[in-house]
Amino acid sequence: MASAGSIEQTFVRLEDGIQRLTLPLPTGPKHVHCYLVDGTLFDTGLGLGEVPWESAGIERIAITHFHPDHVGGAANAATVTGAPVFQGGLDYAQCERVWGSRDWPERMAAWFTRHGVPGPVADDLIEQGHAFAPFIRYALDPDLLYEGSTLAGWNVLELPGHADGHLGFLRDGVLIAGDHLLERISPAVGLYPDSRPDPLGDYLASLERTIELAPEIVYPGHGEPISNAAARARELIAHHRERLDDTAGALTSEGRTAYEISLDVFGAELGPTQRRFAVAETLSHLERLVREGQARRSGDDGTVTYTDP
Numbered sequence: 001m002a003s004a005g006s007i008e009q010t011f012v013r014l015e016d017g018i019q020r021l022t023l024p025l026p027t028g029p030k031h032v033h034c035y036l037v038d039g040t041l042f043d044t045g046l047g048l049g050e051v052p053w054e055s056a057g058i059e060r061i062a063i064t065h066f067h068p069d070h071v072g073g074a075a076n077a078a079t080v081t082g083a084p085v086f087q088g089g090l091d092y093a094q095c096e097r098v099w100g101s102r103d104w105p106e107r108m109a110a111w112f113t114r115h116g117v118p119g120p121v122a123d124d125l126i127e128q129g130h131a132f133a134p135f136i137r138y139a140l141d142p143d144l145l146y147e148g149s150t151l152a153g154w155n156v157l158e159l160p161g162h163a164d165g166h167l168g169f170l171r172d173g174v175l176i177a178g179d180h181l182l183e184r185i186s187p188a189v190g191l192y193p194d195s196r197p198d199p200l201g202d203y204l205a206s207l208e209r210t211i212e213l214a215p216e217i218v219y220p221g222h223g224e225p226i227s228n229a230a231a232r233a234r235e236l237i238a239h240h241r242e243r244l245d246d247t248a249g250a251l252t253s254e255g256r257t258a259y260e261i262s263l264d265v266f267g268a269e270l271g272p273t274q275r276r277f278a279v280a281e282t283l284s285h286l287e288r289l290v291r292e293g294q295a296r297r298s299g300d301d302g303t304v305t306y307t308d309p
């Protein structure tokens, strides 16, 4: 799979009448894909640099989820093209709560502190959050989509997990999937404040649904198209089952915080950003274990800890 790393920054024609625009990212997978199909643009990149929106024939813009590399260019793309923006109802509420509120980084840092994250690792988020937020130009007041909505012949699916309000768009066996299903990366599934309580449970259900839907091809936000979606979904379920076992194995009768458990599950050698992802991911597994009767949570009004049942 060679071409995932090539950043064309121009629309490239794939099969099924789909055009793909690949934009650079400073971190993570280093690139993100936007897709253009029959006038519908799916996702908009980070919103940095010059993007050839005006020449592309964009009639409407659809957002899979509110993470910066998908929604960050939406306002710019909408302004340049005059196209309306469509976003999930729950996803837009979270988008506003996170990118539209001044004290979100502080609230997030306080929440990580309650889960045992040391001061400097939690506080690093405050500076970064405030530095980053102004660059994420989501479109205000989009048209809202829900499970069962249709858009230009696409069926809208709610596929929660990677984000609570994550949408997929399905038409004629083609699924535009955002970060719900990626070929070589396990999409991050973290628990965050003011979010649905069991994101891993949501994600496992969304993967089961993907197996049932069995789309012929999936176009993801990162990496190459996936032609065996059901097999990839099964792999990801197995991966999380293993990680649930690892997480359960790190529990004792003494209360441990999600931060402490993340040191066992993800190793001790992570920088602040990666550590916060690891803690959020550990928490999504711990909360699933609580629901499966394999962990107990206590200390909801102070430092939160988990024990074996």
Ligand SMILES: [Zn+2]
Residues within 6 Å of the ligand: 032, 067, 069, 070, 179, 221, 222
């Ligand atoms: Zn992404």
